[in-house]
Structure formats: structure tokens, C-alpha cells
Amino acid sequence: MKLLLVCVLLLGVLGVTVFRAFDTALTVRAYTVETGKVSAPVRLVLLTDLHSCDYGEGQRELLDLVEAQSPDAVLLGGDIVDDDERLPIENALTAARVLAERHPTYYVTGNHEFWTGDVDGVRARLSACGVTLLAGECAELEIRGQKVQVCGVDDPSAGEAEWHSQLDRVTQAVEGDAFSILLTHRPERVEDYEGRGFDLALAGHAHGGQWRLPGIVNGLLAPDQGLFPKYAGGRYDLGETTLIISRGLARESTRVPRIFNPPEVVVIDLMPCRDGGRESVN
Template sequence: MRPPKNRKRRWAVLAAFCALLAIAAAGLENRLTLRRYTVGSEKVKKTVRIALLTDLHSCFYGEGQRELLDMVEVQHPDVVLLGGDIVDDVLPEDNAWLTVRRLAARYPTYYVTGNHEYRSGRVETIRKEMAESGVIVLAGECRSVLLQGQRVELCGVDDPKCGGSMWSDQLSAAAKAAGPDCFAVLLSHRPERVEDYLAYDFDLVLSGHAHGGQWRLPGLVNGLLAPDQGFFPAYAGGLYRLDENTDLVVSRGLARESTRVPRIFNPPELVIIDVTPAE
């Protein structure tokens, strides 16, 4: 005896509801993920591993920040780069400083400001505390660093909130300080300023700020909305080949509880970049 049509309809509705719940749960998953990229270059003879952390916004990653710190440790990076908005302008700063100090105690660690550090009104204090924590603050400088027995140029600029002309001057100064024969990395919070970056000879640009476009549809939409890029941002997150000499990596960032709008299909991420000898 076949069940009544209304019973079939109820089962269909229940099945659809459960499917929607499963999709929603997957979309709202905010556990920390590891994202890897590989960039080849004739300027390196041995692989250099970079850990990129951006947009932490003082968010919580377990007791003692162990969830994040343990993931970094397993990757054995040669250098850690902090790409801005590590400290939030609203949330308490304890998680940020705990993360920063423990990273700086284990790895060469470099930092540039983000817009939220400027928004906090404490940017100079934050810079000073970074330096006192053992972090190298980059603001228009380029440091020549020995990584895996070879020279790598690590350059950095403040967030453009420092002022348009000052930011341009910093970018120019950092580029001029970079040696032409070494692999040159630019750490800059904003990914959308690619035309400015391409005016110079950086091999790799590392950014954050876009938060992955906040909402994603994997395989269809890489990001819905990002600050300073608007809807369907061109540089929401990922590896972008800007020209034959320059790559851009945009981290989707580590912000979780600091975001007003939940991340959808866009979990927070630690980014690892391996710069490998070109084949």
C-alpha cells in the first residue's frame, strides 16, 4: 500500500530542510585552515618558506593561541610576515600580542600596519610595542635577510591610511632599497593597488585586507564584497600572476569573531608560500 501523497510531501520537505541545514553548517564553518601556494624564481637556489598572517583582528585561537601557533610551528617557516590588522580597533588586544610575542620568539618576524591599526588611533604605540616584542617594523624600508643561505629582500609599507603621498614615497623608497639580483618581497596590506606595485620590480607582493570577499561560492564566486574593491573583488584571495615577473598572494585573513557579517564558505586561513627554484 503506497503512502498518501501528503506523507511523501512531508518527507520531501524534511529532506530539503536537512540539506539546507547541512549546506548552512558547511558554509559557516570557521575552523582555521591552511592555504599553500608555490612561486618559482630563478633568484633562489633553495626553497624559502614564508608564513603570512593577516587580519588577525585580535581574534581568539584557543588557550594561549595554540590553534594558530601550533599550525605555524608544524610548517617550519623560515620567516613570518604580519600583513596588517593584527591588532583590532575594537576587540581587546591580548590575543594579538600573545600571538606576536610567541611568533617573534621563534622566527624572524616582520610587520606592516593595516587600516584598523590606524583606526584605533594607537598606531605609533602599536609600532613601538611590535618592536619591543622583537618584531621588525617595515615602513618604507627593505631589509636584506639571509634565508636558507641566500639573500632575500623583505620590503614593507604602511597602510595607505598613513597618507597618500607618504605611502607613495614609502613604496618608492622600499623598491629602491631592494637589491636587483635578490628575490624581493613586498608586504603591503592592500591588494587592490596592483598598478602601483607593478611600477617597481618586486618579485612577490603579499597582502590581506579583503577578508576573502566575506562570502564565497567555491568554483563560482571567489568573493562577494571586499573593502576598497566593492562587489566581486578582483583580488579577494588567492595567487595572482600580475605580469611575467610579479606574483601577488592575497590572504583571506584570520578574522573570526571580529567580523560583523559572518564568513560564508570562507574560513580563516594561515597562508604558507614556498618560493622554489625555477625549473
């Protein structure tokens, strides 16, 4: 009898572990950034790597979760559209249209938008949804009397020379009195982001390393980083710039299932410094 109970218990634990490992239900991952450049809270939502995936009729699962966060702005960090014809662009456009109707929404390209072979068409359709496209430009948000500067660059698939030119342009446009954000698709190019004066850099692309062992392995494999990527997902200190990497929203678009790596909506709260000091992230 004792052996039977032990076996039942072990099977139960195994079942729960397997369920959790392959669970692809949306989750919210929250970060807090303290800064002397805001005097009242500002909430941002970062969405990356949707890959035209299906989140229910009218994308309600995703849109309802975003709306529940009450963001002041939504940032789309690339690969919102996929180049696989089995994944309809309408899924991405539906989400973008509703988000832009409700919130200021900004977008940069990822590699998959270029891989469609019609990146200009993708840009045009997203722009028609009311999304603000950023490709070497900065936009200024005023939220409760506070300035937040959102700057964005295309994916390097635009060409290395063009990518560096865009990065230089947004660097020159940084305003010191505004909280400045660099929206980019690629997380691994940290050496290019350091020392440019941005308070916050936001990226995706790595899909959280696809497979994770929380607390042990942050990610197994990521594009452009290979095995055990350093920048799979989470927050990283780049000197005066904090880098936050989303693990993304890709589900049915991935050839390999996500393990202990659920798709995520990233929430970033900009908060006034409690001690008047330098920015910090929790």
C-alpha cells in the same frame, strides 16, 4: 517511505552545506612560487587581518598551526590589531611575541592600527615583542645561504604622500640578485605595485570578500573595492610580480559572518625553477 528517505537525505545535505558555509575553523592555503633566485626551498607564512581575534588560550590554535608549517619566516600583513576595545590587543601581542621568539617575523600596519588613534603605541608594543617593523624599509633574510629581501610599507592611512614615498623608497632598495617581496596591506592598488621589480607582493584587507561561492563568486564585498571585488583573495599575475592575497584571520571581529570563506594561514613555498625559466606560481 521513499519520500521520507529523500527528505532525510535532503536535510542531511542541507545540514552539511550550512555547516561548511559557516565553518570558521582555521585552514591552510598553500602556494608554490618557482624562481631562479633560490637554489633550495624557502617557506614563508603570511598572516593578515587577525583583528585581535581569539584563537584559544595563549592563541594556541593559531600558533600551533603556524608551527606545524615549519616556516623560515613569518610575515604579518596588517590589521593584526583592531580598534574595537572589545577585542583585546593582548590577543595580537601574544601571537606576535611567540611568533617572533620562534621565527624572523616582519610586520606592516593596516588601517585598523591607525584607527586605534595610537598607531605609534601599537608599533612600539609589537616591536617590544621582537617583531621587525617595516615602513618604507627593507630587511634582508639569509636562509640556507640564499638572500630573500622583505620590504614593507605602511597602510595608506599614513597619508597618500607618505605611502607613495615609502613605496618609492623600497622600490629603489630592491636588489636584483635577491628574491624580493613587497609586504603591503592593500590588495587593490595593483597599478602602484606593477613594474617595480618585486618578485612577489603580499596583501590582505579584503577578508576574502566575506561571502563566497567557491568556483562561482570569489567574494561578495570588500573594503575599498565594493561589490564583487576583483582582488578578494588568491593569486594574481601583475606582469613580473605575483600578487598573493590572504583571506585573513578575522572571526568575531566581523559584523557579517564569513560564508564559505574560512580564516586562513597562507603558506608560500619558494622553489628553484625546474626548467631554469621565469618564475611561476601554482
